[in-house]
């Protein structure tokens with residue numbers, strides 16, 4: 416049955432990218448500047464026990480994608496959400512008005528991930544994944560290319576510029592809704 420969903424008055428934004436590209440840092444700042452709700456999906460899965468086992472190779476919980484989507488559905492319909500996760504293909508496409516894919520060069524990413532005490536395989540897999548642009552490709556397979564914004568995030572200036580770009584995008588989006 417087709418259900419008419421009222422148009423959101425404020426947008427939902429997905430911030431995705433390889434671990435270490437700076438999703439959470441950007442999402443936190445964006446949340447502070449806008450009042451939008453930041454959903455760190457890995458944290459949410461842990462806190463609300465929306466997990467589906469333990470990944471022994473990567474030493475992390477496997478999130479239950481269906482439970483995560485059920486958990487967020489009502490809030491997403493209201494708008495004003497920032498979703499932060501290193502994957503993007505299991506969320507409903509209709510949730511997002513903007514999909515930000517953060518990119519980081521491999522030497523910078525290597526330094527950031529080394530500080531997290533990732534074991535060697537997890538480290539090199541993530542670096543490789545970033546070099547090949549795996550998450551960007553996943554985003555391109557899952558969302559219209561008009562709503563995808565690929566942003567470099569290597570140094571601190573990038574963070575501020577990216578924040579400003581997204582705030583500008585929000586202004587435009589909101590004025591287009593009127």
Ligand code: ADP
Pocket residue numbers: 432433434435436437438439440441527568569570571572573574
């Ligand atoms: P993610 O959530 O994508 O895993 P984080 O936001 O946790 O990434 O950032 C990973 C690390 O990189 C953190 O130590 C963070 O402080 C740092 N970082 C993020 N963005 C920048 C940036 N633009 N310049 C310098 N360091 C950054």
Ligand code: MN
Pocket residue numbers: 438439440499
């Ligand atoms: Mn994070």
